[in-house]
Amino acid sequence: DAGVIQSPRHEVTEMGQEVTLRCKPISGHNSLFWYRQTMMRGLELLIYFNNNVPIDDSGMPEDRFSAKMPNASFSTLKIQPSEPRDSAVYFCASSSGGSNTGELFFGEGSRLTVL
Amino acid sequence: GENVEQHPSTLSVQEGDSAVIKCTYSDSASNYFPWYKQELGKRPQLIIDIRSNVGEKKDQRIAVTLNKTAKHFSLHITETQPEDSAVYFCAAPFTGGGNKLTFGTGTQLKVEL
Numbered sequence: 001d002a003g004v005i006q007s008p009r010h011e012v013t014e015m016g017q018e019v020t021l022r023c024k025p026i027s028g029h030n031s032l033f034w035y036r037q038t039m040m041r042g043l044e045l046l047i048y049f050n051n052n053v054p055i056d057d058s059g060m061p062e063d064r065f066s067a068k069m070p071n072a073s074f075s076t077l078k079i080q081p082s083e084p085r086d087s088a089v090y091f092c093a094s095s096s097g098g099s100n101t102g103e104l105f106f107g108e109g110s111r112l113t114v115l
Numbered sequence: 116g117e118n119v120e121q122h123p124s125t126l127s128v129q130e131g132d133s134a135v136i137k138c139t140y141s142d143s144a145s146n147y148f149p150w151y152k153q154e155l156g157k158r159p160q161l162i163i164d165i166r167s168n169v170g171e172k173k174d175q176r177i178a179v180t181l182n183k184t185a186k187h188f189s190l191h192i193t194e195t196q197p198e199d200s201a202v203y204f205c206a207a208p209f210t211g212g213g214n215k216l217t218f219g220t221g222t223q224l225k226v227e228l
Contacts, residue, residue, distance in 0.1 A: 043159070043204060043218040056215055091158065103149070104216070106158040 006092050006107035014115050018080040021110045024073055025094030033104065034067055034077050035091040043091075049075065082114045117142045117209030121219030128195050129227055136222045138205035139187040148181060148188045149216075151204045159204060163190070195226045 005024040013019055025032045033048040047057040049069045057067070064083070069075040079086055089111050093104040118141040128134050140148075149164035165172045165179045165188065172179050178191040192199055205219040 042220045045215055045217070048215060103161045103164070104151075104159075106160070108158050 004092055004094050004105050004107035006090075006110050008110055009108060010111045010113075012113045012115065013082055015083055016081045017114075018078065019082045019086075019112060019114075021077040021090050021092075021112070023075045023077070023092030023107060025075070025092070026105055027073065029094035029096050029105070030072070031095045031097070032069060032075050033093040033095075034075070035093065035106075036088045037091060037109070038088045046077070079112075082112075084114045087112055087114050117145065117207055117217040119205060119207050119217045119219045121205050121222060123222060124220065125223045125225070127225045127227060130195060130197060132195055134190075134192045134195055134199070134224055134226075136190045136203055136205070136224070137187060138189070138207075138219050139185075140207040140217075141186065142207065142209055143183075143186060144210040145207045146210075147208055148179070149206050150179060150190050151206065151218075152201045153204065153221075154201045162203075192224075195224075197226050197228060200224055200226045 004026055007022045030051050034046040036044045036046055044059055046059045047067045048055055052069045052072055065079055067077045089109045091106050091109045093106045095102055095104050119138055121138045126134055146167040150162050151159040152162045153159040163174050163177050163179050165181050167183055170181055176193045181188040202221045202223050204221050206216045208216050
């Protein structure tokens with residue numbers, strides 16, 4: 001398996017633009033997580049899905065953020081409109097048993113810069 | 116939610132010395148404690164984890180100890196090598212919130228030659 005695949009790896013955009021980050025989890029994993037990493041706040045869980053269903057989105061900063069998982073092999077994290085404070089590395093991770101029971105496999109991350 | 120505190124934030128050791136990183140957590144029902152290593156510009160990767168039914172677990176030069184009474188767990192790296200230089204994160208699940216994992220703030224470990 002190629003592991004968790006994220007795209008784009010790097011995105012530079014201007015304030016107000018829509019940003020869409022994509023993730024393909026490891027085949028067979030039934031849990032998917034979106035994390036945001038910044039120097040100030042560390043690794044923050046934004047939202048996670050079990051069997052394609054959003055379980056907890058309490059970490060989503062505000063209504064500008066939305067996430068979907070239309071099927072077991074694809075998820076998106078959308079920011080609309082983007083703001084400079086959204087600049088961060090966004091990681092997608094998947095696991096076969098939820099975050100509390102086994103290993104999280106992270107993608108390589110999407111580094112977002114909002115000017 | 117779960118509150119995970121990690122110390123120190125930075126740690127510098129000489130090659131061959133030991134390094135210890137400590138974490139405390141708040142949710143007494145937490146039962147799974149992983150440690151992740153993140154090299155510069157890379158993704159976090161699991162290096163070791165421990166469940167609440169044991170007090171210690173070892174994997175070559177890495178060990179984790181757990182004190183459930185005190186609600187703290189520690190990462191021990193012996194005979195450190197330059198390739199151990201990275202940021203290390205502890206984590207614990209918040210059992211009241213769907214068991215979602217809360218990460219500590221990270222420890223930047225530097226192993227000097």
